[in-house]
Amino acid sequence: MILLQIATADNKVSTVLFLGTIGMLALTIGLIVFIIFHQRKVIRYQMRLQGMEQDQQKMLLNASIRMQEEERQRIAADLHDDAGPLLATARLYLNENLVNLDKASQLQSIYNAKQIIDDTIQLIRNISHSLMPPTLKNFGLESAVNDLFQKISGSGSMNASSRFHDYKERLQPETELIIFRVIQELVNNILKHSNSSFIHLTQNTSGNKFFIRMHHDGRGLTQTDFEKLNKSNVGLGLKNIQSRLKVLHGRIFFEKDMSQTYYKVTIELIKDEDGKPQ
Amino acid sequence: MLLFALLSYVSPVLPLVLFFIYFKRNNKLELRVVFLYILASFLTNLALSFFENGRTIILHVFTLFEYSFFAFFFYLVIRNRLFRRIIFVLSMIFLVTAIFFIISSAKNKFDSLAASISAILVIVYAIYYFYEQMTDPKMLIIYQSPHFWIATGCLIYLAGTLFLFLFTSEINGNQEDPWWGINNLLDTIKNLFFTIAFVIKRDHTLPQGFEDNGNTNMTEKPF
Numbered sequence: 299m300i301l302l303q304i305a306t307a308d309n310k311v312s313t314v315l316f317l318g319t320i321g322m323l324a325l326t327i328g329l330i331v332f333i334i335f336h337q338r339k340v341i342r343y344q345m346r347l348q349g350m351e352q353d354q355q356k357m358l359l360n361a362s363i364r365m366q367e368e369e370r371q372r373i374a375a376d377l378h379d380d381a382g383p384l385l386a387t388a389r390l391y392l393n394e395n396l397v398n399l400d401k402a403s404q405l406q407s408i409y410n411a412k413q414i415i416d417d418t419i420q421l422i423r424n425i426s427h428s429l430m431p432p433t434l435k436n437f438g439l440e441s442a443v444n445d446l447f448q449k450i451s452g453s454g455s456m457n458a459s460s461r462f463h464d465y466k467e468r469l470q471p472e473t474e475l476i477i478f479r480v481i482q483e484l485v486n487n488i489l490k491h492s493n494s495s496f497i498h499l500t501q502n503t504s505g506n507k508f509f510i511r512m513h514h515d516g517r518g519l520t521q522t523d524f525e526k527l528n529k530s531n532v533g534l535g536l537k538n539i540q541s542r543l544k545v546l547h548g549r550i551f552f553e554k555d556m557s558q559t560y561y562k563v564t565i566e567l568i569k570d571e572d573g574k575p576q
Numbered sequence: 577m578l579l580f581a582l583l584s585y586v587s588p589v590l591p592l593v594l595f596f597i598y599f600k601r602n603n604k605l606e607l608r609v610v611f612l613y614i615l616a617s618f619l620t621n622l623a624l625s626f627f628e629n630g631r632t633i634i635l636h637v638f639t640l641f642e643y644s645f646f647a648f649f650f651y652l653v654i655r656n657r658l659f660r661r662i663i664f665v666l667s668m669i670f671l672v673t674a675i676f677f678i679i680s681s682a683k684n685k686f687d688s689l690a691a692s693i694s695a696i697l698v699i700v701y702a703i704y705y706f707y708e709q710m711t712d713p714k715m716l717i718i719y720q721s722p723h724f725w726i727a728t729g730c731l732i733y734l735a736g737t738l739f740l741f742l743f744t745s746e747i748n749g750n751q752e753d754p755w756w757g758i759n760n761l762l763d764t765i766k767n768l769f770f771t772i773a774f775v776i777k778r779d780h781t782l783p784q785g786f787e788d789n790g791n792t793n794m795t796e797k798p799f
Contacts, residue, residue, distance in 0.1 A: 311743055311746040314739070314743070315739050315740065315743050315746075315755065318738070318739030318742075319736055319737075319738075319739045319740065319758060322735040322736060322738055322739065323732070323735060323736045325735065326731050326732050326735040326736070327732070329703070329706070329731075330706075330728055330731070330732075333706050333709070333710060333718065334718065334719060336710060337709075337710065337717070337718045340710075341717070
């Protein structure tokens with residue numbers, strides 16, 4: 299009604315005023331509508347990202363639980379299938395009839411039982427070492443990795459070497475264990491799938507970051523492959539690596555070397571105030 | 577036209593009353609500033625109807641008050657320190673110059689320039705406020721914030737009346753003039769937005785339609 303009255307005014311100023319006012323109002327309303335719709339779109343986008351992150355977390359958690367279960371099953375199987383029969387056999391040698399046997403037979407039985415118990419001790423030691431490598435516990439990450447690589451090289455199937463540049467003092471035991479497990483898993487994958495002739499590991503630091511890099515010349519993964527496997531239901535080991543690194547706020551990158559000859563895996567960790575990875 | 581004038585006169589009562597009813601949720605400095613502005617606006621309307629002779633001086637003073645209240649409101653709600661400093665400096669320059677011109681210029685004439693400049697400055701502050709909200713990564717629905725409704729009210733009122741202030745000398749001061757009808761209508765709308773700001777529930781949960789349906793299709797980008 300007002301605008302109608304204004305529009306009918308034949309004054310030039312009125313026209314400018316009319317158009318100016320309408321234009322300003324249209325611009326303002328347009329701006330506000332744009333802001334509201336833009337914000338709704340941004341929120342939807344953020345929600346989707348959050349959803350994806352939650353799914354990823356769920357998958358990592360599942361992977362970690364499955365890994366734990368598999369580890370438990372392996373230990374149970376080792377104990378049940380190896381230690382159990384060994385101890386049962388030792389018990390047979392040491393049964394009540396032993397006292398009724400002649401001296402030579404008694405000595406033979408005791409000797410056999412002792413041998414079996416020694417084997418069992420060795421077996422349990424092996425299980426315990428696989429749970430927590432003593433080199434890692436006593437001498438640190440560098441020695442444990444060198445030890446692991448020496449064993450691989452010793453097998454003759456692959457040449458493995460490692461070099462730690464900035465590892466002057468030991469990290470937190472839990473941190474070292476996590477890093478070692480990640481390296482172990484990566485090495486396992488390389489041994490199983492890559493068909494490479496060598497693995498070389500280097501460690502160094504740069505600014506507030508702690509890097510571990512591994513090179514190999516076999517078939518490897520790129521970051522895209524890693525992300526694909528991480529989102530799929532396969533690649534349990536990779537998910538496990540991801541969940542372990544998440545604890546340390548670390549990241550992992552898979553890439554093909556510039557020369558397209560080597561595959562490179564980089565583990566990146568952030569150092570805390572003491573200069574050690576968190 | 578008189579209906580719009582009447583609405584404009586009585587519309588401040590609504591946010592004033594609701595401010596007190598929902599005092600607990602409105603007891604924040606920036607909202608108290610808006611409350612004081614509405615009160616000043618209401619008292620100015622009353623004064624304009626009582627003092628026919630001093631209308632121009634009342635309008636002069638109200639222009640300065642209006643600018644100061646809005647500038648202070650945006651100073652409080654904008655987070656960028658540099659822009660807050662800019663608001664402060666621009667406000668000082670504007671207020672000193674406006675007071676000087678009001679004193680030196682004709683006392684019986686509405687200061688169109690000061691009103692227009694004040695409107696432009698507040699529009700700039702409001703647009704910056706919206707820009708800041710848009711770039712804020714925090715997940716909060718913008719229209720659940722009272723600041724949004726206040727900024728919207730300011731923006732619509734000042735953008736709609738900017739040309740009116742610029743051409744004040746060309747139109748007559750009679751309240752029956754349709755142009756003043758626009759001013760009164762926008763003033764009423766502004767007061768309605770302020771009312772929404774005072775009654776709106778600060779609910780930080782997401783409204784319907786935002787529930788995550790598990791669809792992880794990332795083809796839709798926000799920009």
